[in-house]
Amino acid sequence: MRATCWHGKKDMRVDRVPDPKILNRRDAIVRVTSTAICGSDLHLYNGFVPTLKRGDILGHEFMGEVVEVGPDVNNLAIGDRVVVPFPIACGNCGPCNAGAFSLCENSNPNAWMAEKLMGHSPSGMFGYTHMMGGFAGGQAEYVRVPFADVGPLKVPEGMPDDQVLFLSDILPTGYMGAEMCGIEGGETIAVWGCGPVGLFAIASAKLLGAERIVAIDRFPARFAKALQAGATDTINYEDENVYDTLMAMTGGIGPDACIDAVGTESHTPGPLYAVDRVKQALMIESDRPFALRQAIRCCRNGGTISVVGVYGGLIDMFPMGSFMNRSLTMRAGQCHVHCYMRPLLERIQRGEIDPSFVISHHMTLDEAARGYGMFNDKEDSCTKIVLTP
Numbered sequence: 001m002r003a004t005c006w007h008g009k010k011d012m013r014v015d016r017v018p019d020p021k022i023l024n025r026r027d028a029i030v031r032v033t034s035t036a037i038c039g040s041d042l043h044l045y046n047g048f049v050p051t052l053k054r055g056d057i058l059g060h061e062f063m064g065e066v067v068e069v070g071p072d073v074n075n076l077a078i079g080d081r082v083v084v085p086f087p088i089a090c091g092n093c094g095p096c097n098a099g100a101f102s103l104c105e106n107s108n109p110n111a112w113m114a115e116k117l118m119g120h121s122p123s124g125m126f127g128y129t130h131m132m133g134g135f136a137g138g139q140a141e142y143v144r145v146p147f148a149d150v151g152p153l154k155v156p157e158g159m160p161d162d163q164v165l166f167l168s169d170i171l172p173t174g175y176m177g178a179e180m181c182g183i184e185g186g187e188t189i190a191v192w193g194c195g196p197v198g199l200f201a202i203a204s205a206k207l208l209g210a211e212r213i214v215a216i217d218r219f220p221a222r223f224a225k226a227l228q229a230g231a232t233d234t235i236n237y238e239d240e241n242v243y244d245t246l247m248a249m250t251g252g253i254g255p256d257a258c259i260d261a262v263g264t265e266s267h268t269p270g271p272l273y274a275v276d277r278v279k280q281a282l283m284i285e286s287d288r289p290f291a292l293r294q295a296i297r298c299c300r301n302g303g304t305i306s307v308v309g310v311y312g313g314l315i316d317m318f319p320m321g322s323f324m325n326r327s328l329t330m331r332a333g334q335c336h337v338h339c340y341m342r343p344l345l346e347r348i349q350r351g352e353i354d355p356s357f358v359i360s361h362h363m364t365l366d367e368a369a370r371g372y373g374m375f376n377d378k379e380d381s382c383t384k385i386v387l388t389p
Ligand SMILES: [Zn+2]
Pocket: 038, 039, 040, 041, 060, 061, 086, 169, 170
């Protein structure tokens, strides 16, 4: 089959590789009909996440048709159309029973690697380094789906791929980012980063009842989509002082909650950017946390910081004084996608949200390498690429 393989920093290739096979009784094989490149794939593309190997197949956002099932998968049949959550989860362990599927204790065979870096391991994930299990990803013609009796969600007939594909990651991730803000109605929510996850965080904050939603980014095309998603205000951090603008908007109080939908590769104007770039190059810190620092500084006293942007390792200059003295709360996590898929599918069916608005480009799988470069450099106002094998 053809698959999108990582060959080194900024070197993606569509290679011929062996077809996946059923290895365990609860596996299924899915023939991919649509797959997407995620912002977090760019962290791999840019070489910021350790334990990738040459030839690894990337991709954790995919859907398709079941073509083979293991003997213990009783809820799926050949021919079923499914969308697959990016965390791999057993469905039986303590975290799975508590709904914390991205913390499954049984799905990462390389948990020891993650334990070395982070103390404990999250679940296995498709196409996201050996530290996360070394599972082949979905930017390919076929994928092996472990614990296929737990993760994949059957897609009702008549719903096009573009409408349901993002249930695999970015729609639930954005929704969880908004949910972690504890929105009850009437709040001001500021969202750093208007990539697809930020856009879905904005749309979700609106669904949950936020009154004012401020989108912070620097690309005009993303602001257009943010307004379409439900943002009430935008701040271009290259033109305006984000803190001053947010204070002016909120009578000096600050937003009730701040969502970091940027993660490890954030940008900032001014000298601090150079300092963090150098530290990152020298491996003194692995992540550049400008958005996070700014979110903490801007958040109102007693407010919440919700982190759904992906971080890999260590950050410097965490504003602990601001965080502690002002009684802030930070919530974070890889999304527990399994919990959100069905309720969000129902919201799509009811017409409350149409996730396809984030898509800017469709390409064939063979064009994946070009797609990575385009998405990374935001060429042609690229916000989200869907690949068709
Ligand atoms: Zn993703």
